[in-house]
Amino acid sequence: MCAENLNIRNLVKNWKVSKSIHDAGWGMFHLFLAYKCELNGGQMVKVKLHFTTQDCSDCGKRVKKSLSVRTHVCPDCGLVLDRDHNAALNIEKAGLVQIGLIPAI
Numbered sequence: 051m052c053a054e055n056l057n058i059r060n061l062v063k064n065w066k067v068s069k070s071i072h073d074a075g076w077g078m079f080h081l082f083l084a085y086k087c088e089l090n091g092g093q094m095v096k097v098k099l100h101f102t103t104q105d106c107s108d109c110g111k112r113v114k115k116s117l118s119v120r121t122h123v124c125p126d127c128g129l130v131l132d133r134d135h136n137a138a139l140n141i142e143k144a145g146l147v148q149i150g151l152i153p154a155i
């Protein structure tokens with residue numbers, strides 16, 4: 051399982067998102083995820099990344115978008131995905147590279 055290694059302390063300084071981060075209890079959520087992964091013989095990989103929502107998970111092109119834009123539309127390869135789904139694919143790919151299961155591009 052791969053998760054973005056979010057700097058929660060820095061994120062809560064942003065007043066626009068701090069309440070939702072506190073409400074979600076992300077730090078505790080990551081702890082539970084790591085526990086469940088290890089319990090089931092898996093491994094949780096924390097990935098420190100930038101541009102997970104900006105980069106196209108299919109071709110790698112950086113597609114800049116504001117936080118309010120919820121859909122990733124790539125002008126190069128035509129990929130259309132929910133913004134969070136695109137980010138999740140980027141995080142998964144980076145995690146697999148980090149533990150050596152797929153080669154870095």
Ligand SMILES: [Zn+2]
Pocket residue numbers: 106107108109110111124125126127128129
């Ligand atoms: Zn693309």
